[in-house]
Amino acid sequence: MQIAAYYFPNYHRDERNEAFHGRGWTEWELMKCARPRFEGHRQPRIPLWGYQDEADPAVMARKIDAAADHGIDAFVFDWYWYDGPYLQRALDEGFLLAPNRDRIKFALMWANHDWHDKHPVSFANATNAPVLYPWTSTPENICEVWDYIIGRYFTSPSYWSVNGKPYFSIYAVKRFISQMGGTANTAKVLALLRQKAVNAGLPGVHINAVSFDNLDNRPFCESAVILEAEGVGFDSFTSYNSAGATPVWREKFPRVAYAEAAREYLAFAAHLVDALPVPYYPVVTAGWDSSPRTVQSDAYRFGAYPFMPVMEPEEEPFEKLFSDLKRMTGKYDDENRIIFINAWNEWTEGSYLEPDTHNKYKFLEIIKRQTTGSRNGRPELKGKDEK
Numbered sequence: 001m002q003i004a005a006y007y008f009p010n011y012h013r014d015e016r017n018e019a020f021h022g023r024g025w026t027e028w029e030l031m032k033c034a035r036p037r038f039e040g041h042r043q044p045r046i047p048l049w050g051y052q053d054e055a056d057p058a059v060m061a062r063k064i065d066a067a068a069d070h071g072i073d074a075f076v077f078d079w080y081w082y083d084g085p086y087l088q089r090a091l092d093e094g095f096l097l098a099p100n101r102d103r104i105k106f107a108l109m110w111a112n113h114d115w116h117d118k119h120p121v122s123f124a125n126a127t128n129a130p131v132l133y134p135w136t137s138t139p140e141n142i143c144e145v146w147d148y149i150i151g152r153y154f155t156s157p158s159y160w161s162v163n164g165k166p167y168f169s170i171y172a173v174k175r176f177i178s179q180m181g182g183t184a185n186t187a188k189v190l191a192l193l194r195q196k197a198v199n200a201g202l203p204g205v206h207i208n209a210v211s212f213d214n215l216d217n218r219p220f221c222e223s224a225v226i227l228e229a230e231g232v233g234f235d236s237f238t239s240y241n242s243a244g245a246t247p248v249w250r251e252k253f254p255r256v257a258y259a260e261a262a263r264e265y266l267a268f269a270a271h272l273v274d275a276l277p278v279p280y281y282p283v284v285t286a287g288w289d290s291s292p293r294t295v296q297s298d299a300y301r302f303g304a305y306p307f308m309p310v311m312e313p314e315e316e317p318f319e320k321l322f323s324d325l326k327r328m329t330g331k332y333d334d335e336n337r338i339i340f341i342n343a344w345n346e347w348t349e350g351s352y353l354e355p356d357t358h359n360k361y362k363f364l365e366i367i368k369r370q371t372t373g374s375r376n377g378r379p380e381l382k383g384k385d386e387k
Helices: 015-021 028-033 057-069 089-095 142-154 173-180 183-199 220-229 258-275 315-331 362-371
Strands: 002-007 074-081 105-110 131-133 165-170 206-210 236-238 283-285 338-342
Touching: 015 131, 057 089, 074 089, 074 142, 105 142, 142 165, 142 183, 165 183, 173 183, 183 206, 258 315, 283 315, 315 338, 315 362
Parallel strands: 002 074, 002 338, 074 105, 105 165, 165 206, 206 236, 283 338
Antiparallel strands: none
């Protein structure tokens, strides 16, 4: 079994951010300003390690050690390209220059969406926030992206492989297909990526589709099966998180109980694992609280992202979900027994494994407990519901 944690790289100085938000701005500023928005709301959430610069190799080395020590095999970095790379310093200067980078692997998830001004955003503007950086890749200019990621990342000895091929995922699949000109053209674009990788001496690329936008308004599983029938050529599917994916997120406000959300997601994931013609890699969402990205003086009401219910991390249902998903993925061969965690550090969405002053290392210790024995040829420890 392999465990991969998504990594959101907006906790370092970036030239585009500074031009818009001011000198030295990072999303830590939103965390510092976060306040309780309803009775019993736990804000601000304070990082146990402090408000550190992830582009510093020494800072990243601490993250790598903590991840590796607790059973995480890879960081999958949210990766952005808006006519050039954006938020890349955490990976390029932090991870890749860290002295212990060989302790875990890294991979890319192309976050191919427009970048909106939601840092923070008011309730009134949540549905129509200005676009700061539009995603403009097309079949005509995508070779620049393919050449960049193959030469700079895929050929790195630290890059994560699945089934022997470098793993690469696409976040907004519906948007990608539309912008590439439909399913037939998308298949050609993905085939070009694979061929370029082969030309670079690699065995190809494992291309994963993320169910962020559910592909269209039909059930995700139905849409994914249709894509496979049309020959787009994804090697696997997954989800970025489970927040907002099931009915409880539309029915409960301001709180969603972790156990209830986990039960609904487990049913959702089981359907995909059983029905998809290629593997579905499930995700454990650590928690959810996107209120730091809202204007703090606004009343906290149910509305468009980030005005969403809060789901506090809870140890027992977190561990049960992890255990249930381990058992669910047992139908796959060892190479495809993969569980994702959202996320290592999505602080402004309340979905992080990095220790805070409240939970400290509790959730990392759960992952360590659940993964101990799954490596080095030892039998896996049984989860609570696997006896």
